[in-house]
Amino acid sequence: MPAGLDDRPFSHRVTKDRRVLVSYRGRQVTVVAGKAAERLIASLETADDDATQHLLARVTGNFKRGNERPDGPKG
Numbered sequence: 001m002p003a004g005l006d007d008r009p010f011s012h013r014v015t016k017d018r019r020v021l022v023s024y025r026g027r028q029v030t031v032v033a034g035k036a037a038e039r040l041i042a043s044l045e046t047a048d049d050d051a052t053q054h055l056l057a058r059v060t061g062n063f064k065r066g067n068e069r070p071d072g073p074k075g
Contacts, residue, residue: 008049010056014041022056030060
């Protein structure tokens with residue numbers, strides 16, 4: 001698992017209108033709606049904790065891809 005996902009920073013909530021609100025460390029970072037939300041909900045229903053973190057990280061787009069340097073860029 002990429003560094004940083006071990007502490008379970010992502011959470012989500014499915015709304016009545018079937019949108020998925022994705023939060024990172026308690027702050028909402030994205031909303032997934034429509035067909036993408038339906039696919040995500042279906043995947044989340046069968047995912048374990050690790051897979052859930054990966055799915056939520058992936059839907060945030062360009063966010064924590066796992067190839068970051070652990071102590072930031074050297075310069």
